[in-house]
Amino acid sequence: MAKNLLIVESPAKAKTINKYLGKDFQVLASYGHVRDLKPKEGAVDTEHGFTMAYEVIERNEKHVDAIAKAAKLADDIYLATDLDREGEAISWHISEILKERGLTEGKKLHRVVFSEITPKAIKAAVAAPRQLSHDLVDAQQARRALDYLVGFNLSPVLWRKVQRGLSAGRVQSPALRMIVEREDEIEAFKAREYWSIEAQLKHVDGDFTARLSKLNGKKFEQFDLTNEADAQAARDALKQAARGRLTVSDVGSKERKRRPAAPFTTSTLQQEAARKLGFTTSRTMKVAQGLYEGVALGDEGNVGLITYMRTDSTMLGDDAVAELRQLIARDFGGHALPDAPQVYKTKSKNAQEAHEAIRPTSAMYTPKAIAGFLNDDQRKLYELIWKRTVACQMIHATLNTVSVEFALRDVVGGDASFRASGTTVIDPGFLAVYEEGKDQKTAEDDDEGRRLPRLAVGEQVPLHEIAADQHFTEPPPRYSEASLVKALEEHGIGRPSTYASIIQVLQNREYVLLDSRRFKPSDVGRAVSKFLTAHFTRYVDYDFTAKMEDELDAVSRGEEAWVPLMERFWLPFKQQVDEKTESVDRNEATGARELGADPKTGKPVSVRLGRFGPYAAIGTKDDEDKPTFASLRPGQSMHTITLAEALELFKLPRQLGQAENGDEVMVGVGRFGPFVKQGSTYASLKAEDDPYTIELPRALQIVAEKLEMLANRLILDFGNGVQVLNGRYGAYITDGEKNARIPKEQEPKELTEKQCLELLAAAPARKPGRFGKKTATKKTATKKAAAKKATPAVKKVAVKKAATKKKAAKKTTAKKTATKKAATKKVVAEKVEA
Secondary structure, X not given: OXXXXXXXXXXXXXXXXXXXXXXXXXXXXXXXXXXXEOOOOOOEEXXXXXXXXXXXXXXXXXXXXXXXXHHHHOXXXXXXXXXXXXXXHHHHHHHHHHHHOOOOOOOEEEEOOXXXXXXXXXXXXXXXXXXXXXXXXXXXXXXXXXXXXHHHHHHHHHXXXXXXXXXXXXXXXXXXXXXXXXXHHHHHOOOOEEEEEEEEEOOOOOOEEEEEEEEOOEEOOOOOOOOHHHHHHHHHHHHHHHOOEEEEEEEEEEEXXXXXXXXXOHHHHHHHHHHHHOOOHHHHHHHHHHHHHOEEOHHHOEEOXXXXXXXXXXXXXXXXXXXXXXXXXXXXXXXXXXXXXXXXXXXXXXXXOOOEOEOEOOOOOOHHHHHHHOOHHHXXXXXXXXXXXXXXXXXXXXXXXXXXXXXXXXXXXXXXXXXXXXXXXXXXXXXXXXXXXXXXXXHHHHHEOOOOOOOOOOOEEEEXXXXXXXXXXXXXXXXXXXXXXXXHHHHOOOOOOOHHHHHHHHHHXXXXXXXXXXXXXXXXXXXXXXXXXXXXHHHHOHHHHHHHHHHHHHHHOOOOOHHHHHHHHHHHHHHHHHHHHHHOOHHHHXXXXXXXXXXXXXXXXXXXXXXXXEEEEEOOOOOOOOOEEEEOOOOOOOOOOOHHHHHHHHHOOEEEEEOOOOOEEEEEEEOOEEEEEEOOEEXXXXXXXXXXXXXXXXXXXXXXXXXXXXXXXXXXXXXXXOEEEEEOOEEEEEOOOOEEEOOOOOOXXXXXXXXXXXXXXXXXXXXXXXXXXXXXXXXXXXXHHHHHHOOHHHHHHHHHXXXXXXXXXXXXOOOOOHHXXXXXXXXXXXXXXX
């Protein structure tokens, strides 16, 4: 048995490291976090120093047991989880579990950290271990406690005031506010008209254009010409003064240097991968994790290809710089090397957490050399990291910008001039390898790469045309993943390890949607953000959130204690939660709007946020007649919908006509979306079908497809609640309470009742629903239906075993013929609810 146990977070990393340390080491994985707060109120005891009640995460129990078993036999235990706060906390949790189980007595616990998985780095880390950093652990515990307290106390307020099932996050809420405020800016934006004037010039060495830079004796500004009449008058005056040519009045040339971008941090990697590769932040981090933990490179086995991918440092180690300079000299020549290595300053104040930028573990692993061992995503991301790292140690690019002025005299209103600019690359330097992407292009970007003919003062250039073009100002763009990460970083919201999870949580909660790869807040997201901004202003304030991150950083550096930080946050926060729970009006909280009056009834038309999303209403609950309701259509927002658009919604449900058997056919929108109803049969519309325009033949086709599916679903029915059905993933057995797989070699139609009962008995129990009590209630209710349907001989069995039969019986839809009725009534089929 190995004398030493080394614990890492992932099995891939364990596999890579295991071959470096030899037979004296056993390497096991914790599979991420091993403990978390108990998922119930009071897991953070605010009355007794914020004591935290932890439990082993269920899915990782077997991994924890394996670690405990190995620890019992080991002499020394090395905790080698990631080198950030989360990694430090995981090491601490493992050590606490081992202590609680009495497995650390007489053994040494070592903490080892490394930023790259290479033989040299691993052996050096094991040879020079340190103690656990309780400052880092305290910072992570404080963050977890803060997030827990915000979630457990703020989410119930959202349930009561906005919509059931919502939740609020300490860091996600300011990020959501950022997206919502940008949407408000876009909606409030008023476009302004402006005109530009451009001269189109002809030259033997190449045609080019020049922009108007001076008009009426002064610098030409964006809004100097704001209508067509003025623009055409200016154009005509300029054309008349030019008389078919423009004369060069000045030529300027300016040489400038452009330095390469710093090597990647987590934030800049996420931004650049979004811009250049179209990767989401979570996809970038997942691919980077795989490159860090190790990729099989043929005979070399698993090799860690990049350094640790959660960092805000731009520092490069001396060995890495030396290797980069060697590669640059070899592949790009000595002239591509600066006299001394390029040094980049790191913004992070966290010296304790500072480590290297994201770089290849060896620049000699060129993208071309290892491309055959990588999947497509890995190849793209590795190439991006490799190029950026190599470029950062190359010489600057030297650019030359030429500006040519064309003055015009005797213009009505005063002197005028046009200017043409072009930038050429004298020495590409680092640009031969890599150029940083941009979210938005500038006029300077348009000039770059454009070459102008060689021109001299006094030279006359033939004028082809002077064009006046109309433009309108555009609203600020919605945030993309790249620009949102950049904004979060600039505001100090979150940290490198949290950007991907912040974005993922907002999407998972459906607070934001991706529209053309840009974030658009949903109506629910806007309601949550506006409620929090109005009533919990301090806690979604950018400066407050950034200050809290700085304080957590101070805890990690040992400059501040975590409990006083928690006390400063908790007392005013709890007081505000209690006060707002009582005082806030729900209509105001959800952003309800009154749009006007219904022309037919004179009743008010309003839009509100309901349990299943935004809806429009005609009338109020105080009216003698009940109000009528209609769901908003996909793409509509309760914040921008007009009265006319809202009234259109009340055209549903629509009567389409009759089927051949006389059944009425109608279309409507229900809880689960648009549907068509024929008699008692409901069928969901397909994505391409519009309930407002669908016609009778198409509706009948959708119903026929639904009936055919139900008729084909039942394979066998034993009359006691046990059925063999065709499902989404193939045939299966069910008694309503449990589902059982059918062995591959078994023909479903040939199953006997005995075989089905045996397979059901061996099948695992269904996992409880999200709301256990409700699920249990439904199951109890459905047993009664099964009992009624069973024959007297099997009545008792059915009462005990069958489930979901009442619901199934109610929702069975096929009633066209006696044969179909008998066949489909027993099928457990869920109706599309209106």
